[in-house]
Amino acid sequence: MIASNGGSGKKRGGSYGSPPRRPDWMGMLRRNALLLGFTVFIMVMPAWAVPLSKPLSIPIILTMRLVGVYAIVAVGLNLLMGYAGQVSLGQGAFFGIGAYTSALLTTKVGFPVWLGIPCAILVAMLFGVLLAPVLRLKGHYLAMATLAMGIVVFVFLREMTWLTGGNDGVRNIPHLSVPFLEITSTRGEFYYVWIVAIIVLALCSRLVDSRVGRAMRALHQSEVAAEAMGVPVSAVKKRVFILSAALGGLAGGLFAHLQRFIDPNQFSILLSISLVTMVVIGGMESVWGSVFGAGLITFLPKLVEALPRWLGEVPDWLERYSNYEGMILGVIIMLTMVFMPSGITKGMVDLVRWRRSSFVNPFRRKAVD
Amino acid sequence: MDFLGNCPQYIANGLANGCIYILVAMGFNIVFNSTGIINFAQGEFCMFGGLLAYTLAASLGLPLPLAIPLALASTAIIGAAMERLLVYPLRRAGALVAIIATIGASIFFKSLGRVLWPKEAYKVPEFTAGNISLPGATVSRQFLWVFGLTILSVTAVYLFFNHTKAGKAMRACSVNRFAASLVGINVMRMSLYSFVLAAALGGLAGLINAPYASYSMGLFLGVKGFTSAVVGGLGNTFGAVTGGIVLGLLEELIPGFLTVVLGVSTGYKDAVAAILLIAVLLLRPQGILGRGVVEKV
Amino acid sequence: MLEVKGLSAFYGNIEALRAVDLWARAGRITTIIGANGAGKTTLLRAISGLVPVRYGEVRYVGQNITNLEPHRIVKMGISHVPEGRQVFSSMRVEDNLLLGAYLRSRRRSGGEIKKDLQMVYDVFPVLEERKDQMAGTLSGGEQQMLAIGRALMSKPRLLLLDEPSMGLAPLVIRDIFACLKRLHDEGLTLLLVEQDAQIALSVSDYGYVMRAGKMRMEGEARELLGREEIKSLYLGEEAVEGEEGGHGDKI
């Protein structure tokens, strides 16, 4: 190390030898442990979840397929919003574009599904490139511009009937498939989706810990400093945006073939907002948090729906959970933001570690900090 | 040409909608000025205004002159509660957190609205029924109320901000929050007032937007109101007037043109505000008047 | 009148004030001088409740006002003219002044407020000429006068002034200080923070010298004015450096 020759003081008695540093592979292993653990968890899931589904009245595997799809798009949104700090309330647009691309290519042009989904990614990326100029905006402006973007895409999906079929939607979309094999069983779909999702998760968790990920996080924390450190801020933002669009497209493509029927109303602003909710509840700047958020938001209604069956007779209002689902989600979001702005996963980790840092009572008048 | 012949009607309709947008947009601006956040739940205040007026006037049978102030006051209380319970604790948080928190509030309010008022629409009593024929256009009598009340509200807000102590203090907070606290203004209290005022304006927009109100009107009006605020220059309280009128007119003239002249589907009407919003944000973020603030790094 | 004991305050992670003591007597002009970055502004802000105090206390006419909210402190009669003037630039001059009287009830003391407004106009006639202009269109010196006038409108017993000379031409600085002197003669207690030691000490009764978040020197203003060390405290000298080197806090 060339470091400290010449200087007048070397205070810490540093030797010239190689400094004590933690071997890199330790960190790699630890990160991968989580990934490997999760992969195993998913792979064995049907084994215990299928027998459990019936007594619990919660269709675990069936719901997990969708969780996988949402996890993919939520992770993409988290890269953009949690890591790079760029709010998007229009992520549903890319999801919709991806879904329609693959659905139309496979039903009208006759593409095989395994070709349709990559095309969905490409088209979503193309839209990402076209819409990237909104990234010039910041904060609230960006939020509203992306919201508007979502509305525009929704209206065009609905109105361009010659292409999209309008409100009639696209139906009889083929099942998911790999070359020469169509996947029709729930379990098959579960594995298909989750293998893709785990690959995406693995790639994304690598990415956030790499040069690119650091640049993203840096520009989130201070654009000026990041720029001054040689990070081409607008280029990085743009790429993250396109990447998140691509993941939206991928998830949309998978979604179309899972649902096999899509119409524009499935891709309205509400979808974008619930995606944001997933990211926020799961935790910004946390790849795994997004999976958790997607899981929570998707399973919560199922859980409440199952309650009557566990408890026998329940009051009517409990049975009509979906009527006030919004109230519960709204309260969860608000409480999360007030008490655990870093999301539930991180908030819980902090609580478990008895670290009060992120849990200062925000209602207190004076913050002596 | 038919289109030109229809223009007076389009303009009258555009003005009527524009007035509503102005009220919503002013709410956005007032809150933005005093707290620096965009309240995504602003549209839901309109919902509360309209539906509370329905409940008070139509269900409980209160006379309108009593029901309307009560509805406005209740909406203002909801606004105050939101500020105390959500915005105040987040006063030190970043934009992202604030955005998401107000989105949460908006989801909550909308859902609450649906539980309390589950039907697809309610008829809010009109102040005066009937209509007036003008050359080339027919407008409802309610339109006169909308127009009059909007002018009244804009004037009242103008007077409030320029000629009352509390109003000047709120302006002072938006100009220079630091100096405001130095002269003894309780800045957090002003944030509360701004929410009260914005909620009341939103409520007014919701209830004069009669005769129909529903739980789902929030997003619709919220987006339009925000677009108006941006078009007029965000943070510029009276830019909202320009913005609202521009958006209101464009929204009626463009589909009119599309259908009557080009014969294209008017379903695209929904996209007018959204496209205008993106265009203004990208091309002229300070608003078409150019006096608004542009968010700093 | 104002007593500061062992005050420590942080700006983010920076310890900007380290156990500062200060005593401003009623009816006098007390000055704190020091080069920029010494912590003078932080001290004033800590007194008026804008920067939280970590340790120590601030007492004002016998009451503990440590960490009170700013508007309460203003109400008690301490008015702060901030660094860089901070006028409400897009509001009229007169509105700026009237906002200074924000905490006074117009009903009860409406007449008095008018009188005070006239008093401010008497002290700064230029403000009366421009009372309908936007404050942002005033020159720097006029803005400084406005800021002082605004602070006076709350009828303070103690006026805190932060660098009233900053960014102003020497002639204007002289005017401002002449006005301060006049206010003092009318019975107002002043606590002044200045970089411009010469002019500040020349109008003051008592002076403190700050450096790196600490009080380094104090004394009667006239006496301080004569001391050579002041210059070295500003422009730095090895001797001073060495003196403190020994007891630097460890991190």
Place this chain on the structure above:
Amino acid sequence: MSGKKIVVAVLLAGVLLASMLAQMGCGQKESGSKEPIKIGVVLSESGANEPLGKPERNAIKLFVKRLNEAGGIDGHEVEVIIKDDQSDANKAKQAMVELLEQDNPVAVIGSSGTGTTIAMKQEAEKAGIPQVCMAAGANIMDGDITWIFRTPPTATEAGRKALSYIAEVLKVKRVALLYDTNPFGSDGKAVVEREAPEYGLEVVVSEGYQTEESEEGMDTHLTNAMTANPEVVLVWGTNPGPAKIVKRMRDKGIKLPYVGSHGIANQAFIELAGEAANGVVFPAGKMLIYQKIMEPGSEEYEFIKDFADAYFEEYGENINTFAGHGWDAILIITEALKRAGVGATPEELRDAIESTKGLVGTAGVFNYSPTDHNGLTPDDLTMVEIVNGKWEPAKE
């Protein structure tokens, strides 16, 4: 990292615990003498189609309750498993698959809306299970109709009824169509534009609106439509859009006849439109005004009266069309089950439904055939006119 692991562990433990509890709770169920017959139901109890889903649910629950009190089918109780699709096709499909995988129902009912029904239809076909839907969209019957049946009159029947009324009673030619841009409206638009020439009518303008728009917004659409000099205004949508339009029309003094769709066959329309509702004509099931057009004592009359009385007693509300659709749906399935026997395979049940003939329901008399799974004809509809805030038979 270790913290995260703890979280994961806690979650896992929670899931296991919950599942154990659930298993315990489940043991008590099998107490009845004979195994219940399960019928899956997917409805839009919330979201855009909430006004449809809620009465449908009420009717179905009431029907089953009465059926079971009367001894069920061959002593078997009927159990309905109701799921909410939130008016979202994606959730409907999910709910459908859940039903199929978890509950093995003999048939499914659902859903309320067109999009949600299509999403379910694909799964019903795949699984081979009869589905009875309560959605009106004509396009539901596009493609394979093996497994799907429907109870409400479709846009096609309603559209034909309305068009024939325009052509034969009003005797005018130029139709201005205003439609909601939602699925209901665009479906109607397609039908009207397709069928109009057969009745010698010309759709001179079709104008899409959004139901949330203000009255002034509607006025613009109306103004656009009036430029084409129509002789009648036909509005295809659900509340509150049509109410806004008719109110505006009458306010402006436009005297043209206003013909609506079956989407406004409810009391809410009259409440919303107020005075302006008078004179509005729309196609609807005969149930709506059964007391006025049917002979007391006739089979249809008594059937509907029985339903109306029971419904009012249970819920304190008057029946409406949607409740009727739900009632018909469960009726058709249970009648078919009685004929095919409790142990019938899905194919047998399907055939039994398909062979339904002359079954009196609330919406009319159902006659299914291998080529027609709609069951109703335009004659099962009637034109209703609003007179003084009340439904009256329109002049034919």
Place this chain on the structure above:
Amino acid sequence: MPAEEAMSPLHEGVALQTSGLYKAFGGLTAVKNISFAVYEGEIRAIIGPNGAGKTTLYDLLTGIYKPDAGRIFFAGKDITGLPSHRITAMGMARTFQTVRLFPHMSVMENVMVAMHHRTHCGFLSCALALPPSRREEAWMREEAHRFLHIVGLEMQGESLAGNLPFGQQRLLELARALATQPKVLLLDEPAAGLNAYETRELGDIIYRLRDMGITVILVEHDMGLVMRISEKVMVLDYGEIISEGTPEEVRSDPRVIEAYLGSVVD
């Protein structure tokens, strides 16, 4: 500075040169006609009272603002108006007056961000962890460690930057700036908030950087530090250069004394 010199091509050994820089905000001219040249290997201090325009000058040099008039030459090229990250990539780095670390990233990561322009692996390569990106990552860690060692933070590599005590945050900012491998390093009040011990250590580090061949420009209020380490001092007041010379010359310059202590009244 005579104008003709500023306009002429760069002299041998000049690291950074400006000619006639102007920048106004609204009505206020923050920087007026600033021309100067800094030679390679020099330690140059810029001092002046608050509001003299020092930070604005930095912002102009590093491309955060564009000057209204005037040119900036660096590394033999005209860099006026280039985006910030390009200027950094060419070898000019800065620290900030108010510390602008990335507080939620580890110390090591903070430094690694600054190597962005010296590394190349893109999204795909990073996500797939291809061998080049892994090699690059390892190299970056090693480099980062080296820079942390220079400022003495090598033991804190894994802690969050936001959790460091303030003095160390300053040092980390310095290490981060170094990691961009600058030829010219602009320090903005590096000693603000440091105690005497830390300040002294900072001085030593700056010497060491000079010895590594880095030209150091610093804006500083701590006159002790300025006078001790800088070879040449430039004094700004009201956006203009009012004095330039060795520390001794500047200290005795009456205009400087006046700028700081004020003119004598009466």
